[in-house]
Amino acid sequence: MFIETETTPNPATLKFLPGRQVMPSGTRDFASPEDAEASPLAQALFDTGEVSGVFFGANFVSVTAAPGADWASLKPQVVGVLLDHFISEAPLFHTPNAGGIAVPPEEDELLVADDPANAEIVDMIKELLETRIRPAVANDGGDIRYRGFRDGVVYLQMQGACSGCPSSTATLKQGIEGLMKHYIPEVTEVRAA
Structure with missing residues (x-):
C-alpha cells in the first residue's frame, strides 16, 4: 500500500x-x-x-x-x-459492543435557526455548497459546513485543513461570499461560525 x-x-x-x-x-x-x-x-x-x-x-x-x-x-x-x-482493516470508529453500530459522522448543528420563510434560499445555499464549494474545499484537505442563514448572512464553518488556515478568511470573504452573492442575491454576507 x-x-x-x-x-x-x-x-x-x-x-x-x-x-x-x-x-x-x-x-x-x-x-x-x-x-x-x-x-x-x-x-x-x-x-x-x-x-x-x-x-x-x-x-x-x-x-x-x-x-x-x-x-x-x-x-x-x-x-x-x-x-x-x-x-x-481496522474500523474507522469504535463500536459500543460486538454487535453495535459504528459512530456516525458529525451532524450539522445550526448556529442560527433558519426561518421557514427562507426555505427556498436555504436550499439554494446548500446546493451551491454541495456542487461548487465543498468539492473545491475538499481538494485543499478540508470541508465546509452550513451553520445557518439569517438576515442575508450565511454562517459557515471551515473544517480540516481549512480550519485555522491563514487564507481561510480570504477564502470565505473573497471566494465563497462572492460566489454566493452572484448566484443568490438575497445573500449579503458570509461569516465564519
Whole structure:
C-alpha cells in the first residue's frame, strides 16, 4: 500500500491519500484528543503527541501538526499510523459492543435557526455548497459546513485543513461570499461560525 501526501494552503496541515475510501459518506473533524476518542485512527494520530487536528474526508485524511511540531519527523509517524490502520482493516470508529453500530459522522448543528420563510434560499445555499464549494474545499484537505442563514448572512464553518488556515478568511470573504452573492442575491454576507 502506498499513501500519497499533498500540501494544503494551511502550512500546518498535510493531506494524506491512502488510495481507498476513508469515509463512506460525510466527513468527520477531530479538533482535540477528546473528540478523537470516537475513532481508533484519529486517536492513534493524536497519540503521536504532535497532532492538533485530524479530519476524515471521502478519500483522504488531513492532519494538522501541533505548534512547534516538525513535519520532517511527524510525516513518517503519520504515514506509519495510516498504513497500520488501513492494512489491518481496522474500523474507522469504535463500536459500543460486538454487535453495535459504528459512530456516525458529525451532524450539522445550526448556529442560527433558519426561518421557514427562507426555505427556498436555504436550499439554494446548500446546493451551491454541495456542487461548487465543498468539492473545491475538499481538494485543499478540508470541508465546509452550513451553520445557518439569517438576515442575508450565511454562517459557515471551515473544517480540516481549512480550519485555522491563514487564507481561510480570504477564502470565505473573497471566494465563497462572492460566489454566493452572484448566484443568490438575497445573500449579503458570509461569516465564519
